[in-house]
Amino acid sequence: MKRVGIWVNQDVVMSSVTGVMDFFTFCNKYWQLIQQSDQQLFETVLMGPQQRLQQGPFTIEVEPVDVNQIDMLLIPGFYAYNSNDLQRVSQELLPYKAELQQMLQQGKWLGAFCNGTFALAGTGLLNGLQSTSVWFFKDYFRQMFPQVKLDLQQLVVQQQTILTGGATTSYLNLCLRFVELFMDTAFAQQMAKIMLTDPNRTSQLPYLSLQLAPQHKDAKLAEIQQYLQAHLAEPVSLEQLAETFAITPRTLIRRFKQHLDETPMAYLQRLRIERAKSLLENTLWTAEEIMQQVGYEDISSFRKLFVHYTSLTPKAYRQKFMFEPQINCCPVSDPERESAA
Structure with missing residues (x-):
């Protein structure tokens, strides 16, 4: 079983956390169905600097960062949309740089998507490597991390045991890549169908504006x-x-x-x-x-x-x-007509 740590803090985009958790839960459920067993392929654990987070109606219990307890650390997106916020995000993982280097030396995996890529790049671990990031923050990324080879043509970039993903929902394709590496292509293809995710969505270019x-x-x-x-x-x-x-x-x-x-x-x-x-x-x-x-x-x-x-x-x-109007997609019932019938 692979243990996936998900980095969380007060500014994390909750859907990017729960979406990853749901994805790996679906993997487990599908595997148990086809194997007729209780075996789990993945376990997710929330890790970060705070023991408990409160975000809206959600209270999140968080474990201390312990890279010895996980096989992959995934950094999701944060509510950070200007230069000052992104600078703050880029400092997020600096206190843990030695632990992250240790993970890579042990052959473990690091992953980041959306503006979580700023946090990973801020450690210097992407220097000299290719990475993708949020297409609408590309100028900030290039200014802040000139030693990183930014590649917006790809939705997911793999360099050694580091995976980076593009904006927002790219976590689905990033997780699919990890599943393909850990399991096989056939299992990843089936998960793509279950999650209604296009496995051939390989580029961010169509979305640039x-x-x-x-x-x-x-x-x-x-x-x-x-x-x-x-x-x-x-x-x-x-x-x-x-x-x-x-x-x-x-x-x-x-x-x-x-x-x-x-x-x-x-x-x-x-x-x-x-x-x-x-x-x-x-x-x-x-x-x-x-x-x-x-x-x-x-x-x-x-x-x-x-x-x-x-x-x-x-x-x-x-x-x-192109948006096409979905005629009769949600028909409204007519009480008078129904009673007359």
Whole structure:
């Protein structure tokens, strides 16, 4: 039996804790069903610096951190959504760095998902390794942990005996990976079906959005961003953009890199793809019609660019994200009609 420790503190996202606990309980129940036995594959235990936590209606009993008693320590997500909060999270595990190093030396596993990856990266144990993290905090992550090779294309990244996962519900795919490593692929596939989880959900790229881009106080840059947003369908060059706003191309590039971590033309390209995504989600326009609305002329080039940014074709993206009204999904009963019948 594998014992999985789940790190908890006062700011932990409760669903990311109970979700992990439920996942491994389902594994046990399914195993007992097919084996007709009482054997358990996994046991979960809550560990952290406090003995008892109170969060809303929940009171949580917490054990002291003891890495000798577990085979894996999993760091979930926390309610931390700005630079100061993430800095605090990054210090969370520092007092336990020696114990975590000991786990890795013994071949035990460490896992983190959502902004719990900030806590793990803060120990330095991810330095020189690949890791994924929360896509909408990617700029914070790169600034805080330049020695970590951030890879947002993957939903789960394995490096040695360390697993990192992307935002929010990526814990399902991270736990599936651990189950596959501990059991086998067939068992993990069956658990994916039981949990209604797509085992082939391997990338965060389809979910990336500019709506959660970093904020800044550069008024001129904000004006340029608004201009680009309003001229997506028109040809725009770096030189023309600089001339329009009476600044040099070099200064323009510098300000974009400083505040948005990309060049003006790369930013424009992402704006166009974001607009294309929105049109795919909210209209029935063809890919060719959408292409023209966002400033492209060649459908083949547009499709390749769209796949590069989202890992999906335009058609696949629409199928995945377009909301379709579910007619008669929840019929309301009519008392008068029922009584008449």
